[in-house]
Amino acid sequence: MRYSQLLLPTLKETPAEAEIVSHQLLLRAGFIRKLTAGIYAYLPLGLRTLRKIEAIVREEMNRAGAQELLLPMVQPADLWQESGRWEKYGPELLRFVDRHQRASCLGPTHEEVITDLVRMNVHSYKELPLNLYQIQTKFRDEIRPRFGLMRGREFVMKDGYSFDADEAAAGITYNKMKEAYSRIFARCGLSCRAVEADTGTIGGNFSHEFMVLAATGEDTIVVCTACDYAANMEKATCPPPAPAATLPAMLELERIATPGQKTVEEVTAFLGITPDQLVKTMIYLADGKPVAALVRGDHEVQPVKLKNLLGVVDVELAGEDTIRKICDLVPGYLGPIGLTMPVVADHQVMVMANMVTGANQEDVHLKNVNLGRDFTVSQAGDLRMATAVDSCPQCHGRLELPRGIEVGHIFKLGTSYSEALQATFLDDHGKRQPFVMGCYGIGVSRCIAAAIEQNHDDNGIIFPLPIAPFQVILLNLSPKDVEISRGADNLYEELTSRGIDTLHDDRNERPGIKFKDADLIGIPLRVMVGKRFAEAGEVEIKQRASGDTQVLPMAGAADALVAMLDRIMTGAPKA
Numbered sequence: 001m002r003y004s005q006l007l008l009p010t011l012k013e014t015p016a017e018a019e020i021v022s023h024q025l026l027l028r029a030g031f032i033r034k035l036t037a038g039i040y041a042y043l044p045l046g047l048r049t050l051r052k053i054e055a056i057v058r059e060e061m062n063r064a065g066a067q068e069l070l071l072p073m074v075q076p077a078d079l080w081q082e083s084g085r086w087e088k089y090g091p092e093l094l095r096f097v098d099r100h101q102r103a104s105c106l107g108p109t110h111e112e113v114i115t116d117l118v119r120m121n122v123h124s125y126k127e128l129p130l131n132l133y134q135i136q137t138k139f140r141d142e143i144r145p146r147f148g149l150m151r152g153r154e155f156v157m158k159d160g161y162s163f164d165a166d167e168a169a170a171g172i173t174y175n176k177m178k179e180a181y182s183r184i185f186a187r188c189g190l191s192c193r194a195v196e197a198d199t200g201t202i203g204g205n206f207s208h209e210f211m212v213l214a215a216t217g218e219d220t221i222v223v224c225t226a227c228d229y230a231a232n233m234e235k236a237t238c239p240p241p242a243p244a245a246t247l248p249a250m251l252e253l254e255r256i257a258t259p260g261q262k263t264v265e266e267v268t269a270f271l272g273i274t275p276d277q278l279v280k281t282m283i284y285l286a287d288g289k290p291v292a293a294l295v296r297g298d299h300e301v302q303p304v305k306l307k308n309l310l311g312v313v314d315v316e317l318a319g320e321d322t323i324r325k326i327c328d329l330v331p332g333y334l335g336p337i338g339l340t341m342p343v344v345a346d347h348q349v350m351v352m353a354n355m356v357t358g359a360n361q362e363d364v365h366l367k368n369v370n371l372g373r374d375f376t377v378s379q380a381g382d383l384r385m386a387t388a389v390d391s392c393p394q395c396h397g398r399l400e401l402p403r404g405i406e407v408g409h410i411f412k413l414g415t416s417y418s419e420a421l422q423a424t425f426l427d428d429h430g431k432r433q434p435f436v437m438g439c440y441g442i443g444v445s446r447c448i449a450a451a452i453e454q455n456h457d458d459n460g461i462i463f464p465l466p467i468a469p470f471q472v473i474l475l476n477l478s479p480k481d482v483e484i485s486r487g488a489d490n491l492y493e494e495l496t497s498r499g500i501d502t503l504h505d506d507r508n509e510r511p512g513i514k515f516k517d518a519d520l521i522g523i524p525l526r527v528m529v530g531k532r533f534a535e536a537g538e539v540e541i542k543q544r545a546s547g548d549t550q551v552l553p554m555a556g557a558a559d560a561l562v563a564m565l566d567r568i569m570t571g572a573p574k575a
């Protein structure tokens, strides 16, 4: 490709709207442009990287025995009503009616559609296992689209769905997908970790998320420094504390004036106590009904754990208005005594004595509050976020809590969808059975952003070779010089004919501008044809990642580049 003909609008300035480096660089390097909130156009460079990731995904999915198909994006409401998700899915599902008043939605995911397809077309155990996938644009009306390709409303996903005859077979498929995912992300040059994830209300099942470690990740993950334990925050268990050998004597309940002291920091400083002597009372709406959740002052409620403990579909932290108007309580001074709503407690709270809590009265806290004597709880369990001072639930080793970007998610679904949609097959005894399903997603477009978060410097992107839009950028440093231009053109022809993705910067621009743009767009190898070629028949090759340069005779340049590309590729897992 000739740069002079390419739509590649690079920007000198960092766009103010972009907070994280991948978003900034994708805009500056001319990979994407925003149409409207969370919706982006892929310019030629962006599309090339997207297609390279898709190709790796395809190869590995096919290798693992999955088959590609392409499902409709518009989905009829009645399918979603059958699965029960038409109501449950929430406002991320973009619903609309067509001219015949038929309710429809834009596909955020395709469990319903694929299950419908399979129930109509697959009837016998002899046709199983079946693993189907597609690479397609999804639409989710995200409440807070942000960070460019990281969290879009429209984004490209690989979604796969497996159908097996029984749990054991589904387990084999799941493990195959887990291996395929590890290969996919390694081949994309992403450093990734599989972590255990929450399976929500579909009990007894299994799920892993694939996390690219990066400081800008939206998720925090919990990893053990001593063993292989790794989980996301929703899943990372905090085992119950050992029961105290002797409980301290219950002291007399005291009211203390705490004017204006609301937060844990304020109250502990004001009373001269530590946060672990205080209990935080958090009001949530669980499927719309208020519930109070108690955690120790130095802990935070994990909403998914709360949701699972309560066995509800949705929990939402109550705002100040709800607390005042619906619950008739005082934000900042909440406590468990005298509440009429259900009270649930983290199991760390269950071993506390003489706690400090709010008094459910403006400017007042209570001291020496005791469970049993002063209030009761309806349920206790693991409700809180793990912290770096907790120890590993598997080996008691030290935990770390790095941040990560979720690029993939695999999930053993069991029979929840096949039962809801009555998708069945005849087993080898002629008995009707629901398919045992799994689903497997990859955020293909999000992977571009994740790769940049992991691979960049002050000058721009440093693409891993397998997903770089071009492998080589060839700079003609003197486009007005006929001899140099002929040399550059010939090398470009040779590289292209040898199957190397080459971008030829033939623009009438100063070398400095070409160097800057080449660094910004992150092409792994840069070849420079300039004065040196005119004087000594030599070209210079520079590696984007290491900055290493070497000078070679033009005659051997193509061979040298091919060899360098091979060397870089063998450093990465083989295709």
Ligand code: ATP
Residues within 6 Å of the ligand: 109, 140, 142, 149, 150, 151, 152, 153, 155, 157, 406, 407, 408, 409, 441, 442, 443, 444, 445, 446
């Ligand atoms: P998240 O927790 O980030 O919202 P999710 O659990 O909703 O993700 P899945 O439904 O498992 O995501 O989707 C499969 C994959 O699609 C995710 O692992 C992620 O990489 C990608 N993905 C999900 N939502 C978005 C989005 N809004 N923009 C870009 N990629 C996304």
Ligand code: MG
Residues within 6 Å of the ligand: none
């Ligand atoms: Mg989501």
